[in-house]
Amino acid sequence: MLALAAIVMAEFTIPEEIGTNPRSLLLLLPLLVSIAVVYKATKVSGVSAGNFLKESALLFGSILVFIVITALALAAVAWFVVG
Amino acid sequence: MLKLQKILGGVAAVVVGDFILLYIFFHTIFRFFTPGHPLGLGQGIVVGIASCIFFWIGWCMPLLFLVGLAGWFLPGGGYLVLKETGRALIIFVAITATFVAGLYIGSIGVVDPIAYKLWYVVQMMSSPLVAIIGDHTQGGGFPVYGRPSEMGQIYTSTAGLLNLLCIVNAVYMAYIRKTQDVEQ
Numbered sequence: 505m506l507a508l509a510a511i512v513m514a515e516f517t518i519p520e521e522i523g524t525n526p527r528s529l530l531l532l533l534p535l536l537v538s539i540a541v542v543y544k545a546t547k548v549s550g551v552s553a554g555n556f557l558k559e560s561a562l563l564f565g566s567i568l569v570f571i572v573i574t575a576l577a578l579a580a581v582a583w584f585v586v587g
Numbered sequence: 588m589l590k591l592q593k594i595l596g597g598v599a600a601v602v603v604g605d606f607i608l609l610y611i612f613f614h615t616i617f618r619f620f621t622p623g624h625p626l627g628l629g630q631g632i633v634v635g636i637a638s639c640i641f642f643w644i645g646w647c648m649p650l651l652f653l654v655g656l657a658g659w660f661l662p663g664g665g666y667l668v669l670k671e672t673g674r675a676l677i678i679f680v681a682i683t684a685t686f687v688a689g690l691y692i693g694s695i696g697v698v699d700p701i702a703y704k705l706w707y708v709v710q711m712m713s714s715p716l717v718a719i720i721g722d723h724t725q726g727g728g729f730p731v732y733g734r735p736s737e738m739g740q741i742y743t744s745t746a747g748l749l750n751l752l753c754i755v756n757a758v759y760m761a762y763i764r765k766t767q768d769v770e771q
Binding site: 516517523528532535539541542546 | 678684690691734742
């Protein structure tokens, strides 16, 4: 048990290997889920499973769509500038 | 008049209570007790004044104080004091998972009170228990660079900011309940 705990704790002393490629930005999606869940948990009047999940999913989707639109807009600007 | 008083009181309780709480902890525990980082005179005066305000708030508004403190020590703890168990559980799981994910991605080296001071202030908003990690990692004992460092810091700091949002919301909720009780 102690050895298992030591192994688990050792995992937190070595950074993960993440390349500097566009795919690594997908790691921001779990963060987006967390933000949507916590924000909605502070805002909904009564916490019921169905309503809460629906609200959180809606917020997650809205932010994601906004990020995609912003990314496309920035990519378009970069394309116009760089050529 | 009562409405204005309610709004001003709520804003004062939230802003002063929570920020002083974070400020006090950061300066007194870390700058004062950490060897090699003594508290300067100016900082000592600021901490002294902040301590007075802090205890005054605790004396005048014990419930708000308790909610703020519980929310800081344990993510969602403020809601637990207000008997909002479901909300508290969701917030605890979400914030803790985000913070732990950040530590896993970037290692505990992303929490460093000396090398990443500003990040550390934000990470401290998750819980004062972050101090234990900071005590072990200060001085670069666990080096981390590049994308893992960025991701780890973004995750842990976002967890801190989300907890600040929850503290502010829980204190405001406690204040609203208190004023509603008084009005009834």
